Amino acid sequence: MLRKLLIGTALATSFAFSAHAADVKEVQMLHWWTSGGEAAALNVLKQDLAKEGYAWKDVPVAGGGGDAAMTALKAMVAAGNYPTASQMLGYTVLDYAAAGVMGDLTETAKKEGWDKSVPAALQKFSVYNGKWVAAPVNVHSVNWLWINKAVMDKIGGTEPKTFDDFVALLDKAKAAGVIPLALGGQNWQEATMFDSVVLSTGGPEFYKKAMNDLDEESLKSDTMKKSFDNLAKLVKYVDPNFSGRDWNLATAMVIKGDALVQVMGDWAKGEFHAANKTPGTDFLCYRFPGTDGSVIYNSDMFGMFNVPEDRKAAQIALATATLSKSFQSAFNVVKGSVPARTDVPDTDFDACGKKGIADLKKANEGGTLFGSLAQGYGAPPAVANAYKDVVSKFVHGQIKTSDEAVTELVKAIDDAK
């Protein structure tokens, strides 16, 4: 069934493309930014390219996580019909680059100075064997707290600086009869929160070793056990209905004041903006306690495929426009993330955005910019998902102790490597 669907998609798209093969002043873009805010953000790029005379051919495949889009892309590439570019995440870019289907943007990159302006940690995914194969669009960071200010004032809380402060704050909220922690019990949300817990418990060095280098000693260390224990502490503060909840519903709980805080990436800010809330007056953004100075990131990239010669000019125009300072600023103001180059002025951003930009710069210079394992920037998808399995099973009680969790984690990661 699925195979038939794949072939069908491949055929359908190949017809769609062959009809336009002669048209070189056009970019074909596969993406899953179909929801309101995201579509609006992408529209900025569309208009920029239109000014230069390039038409925009949208290939949107809806579905938040991009699974459907990636399946469609797989079929298109298998059929030999590469789009000009596709929205991609982390290791997917490298997988396709290893398969030899990505283009080469190195000349453009040199001319535009991407080497210097794009953080080195991001270049790990946008450069393959010394060749630029993708243009990063933004940097999301994961280690944020999103707090309802009215609730915070009511319970008389202050910014938690350490993990223990954080637990004390949650206790206060509980005593005041508010749900302390808004969490969606889906494995990626739990693992995203756990990323921050590990960084907070073990510090930057440990996070890098365990979550990016997958060092076995670190993975089964006492620090990791303590991280799981800390996660267990946090999970005590969620409401009984948390399991299976979507992330934006959890954010809505904070927006409405039903819950005090959510630990989520900065895409949550988009929800606050959509509800006409202002940072500082309606909601607060703090770094996850004990992680200030470090940034756990994930990033959207436009992977550039190896298109025929007559379509290369359009591709270069797309890549240049994507990494232009004006677009990086305009796009990320709308999207809630921060620019993928560190030399973009932060004048148009709100308070949280300004902090995000400053933090990214600092982390990039200090070497504390780490890929999020939960978001697929710490290790390939097989490992990342094995990790999510273990964290989720720990949260929901299939794995009962932190000892067992650590053993399972080592085993699962070993298996998936």
Next chain:
Amino acid sequence: MSTVAETQIKLTPEHDARPGATVRSWLQDLLPKIVLAPSFAATIVFVYGFILWTIYLSFTNSKTFPSYDITGARAYQRLWRWTFESDPPSSWYTSITNMGIFGFLYILICLALGLFLAILLDQKIRGEGVLRPIYLYPMALSFIVTGVAWKWFLDPGLGLEQTLHQWGWTSFHFDWIKNKDFVIYTVVIAGVWQASGFVMAMFLAGLRGIDGEIMKAAQIDGASTFQLYRRIVIPLLRPVFLSAFIVLAHLAIKSYDLVVALTSGGPGGSAWLPSNFMYEFTFKRNEMAVGSASAVIMLMTITAIIVPYLYSELREKSR
């Protein structure tokens, strides 16, 4: 079909009748085959061809993309090891035990409920024409719709529990959909709700097909209603049981969308079925070899159940 054959005949000169007749009979023989050929070829390639391809892939080390070097049965070894990892449960262990629970309960309850409803509807009651579609219509919904509707209904914060709390029954507690040990039973509930009406329609058709004379004869012999159904009607419905079983069995095996829409995988992946496992590993985790191996095992399992059943049923009929 016949018009084509007739035009062919008219084109043939009359004095050359014998070759014409052979062309005609030749065409008559061949035409059904020609008409069937495209769908036959499509089935061969897209069903059986891809089954073979999947089997082949399961012996390679395919990751994101198919790779064609045979590297041995590592995928099967991993699945085999996971089969026995019950504490904490591996995803594969969860998937296959869920398949057992779901498949067994879903088929059994659907058959029992469908038969029961059909017998009740068969009592020549008033308004049958209205009642029948009411039971049948859930089948017209897609699994996604069923899943989302039941997700809201079973959610303790939105649906049944919340409503009863508002009505004053505050001690009422029903959170199966949030409970890792019970979430699979909510999938059974939603699945049964959707399919039992359809099974009822099948049994109803079967009941209507039973000769009234047999029933009358049994009643004259003094059979009670229970005996009538137990000894005569249900044995006569055996072919319907076969059809219903096969329809339900394949619905159970491919229940992927229901799990996703209803539970999004359940707490900690506790609602997974093998189809979810297959999709997750092939497309999300880039472990195409493991995904293919699990698909092959699903195919083997259903073959092992269906083929002997079909064989015994069909052989007895031909006797």
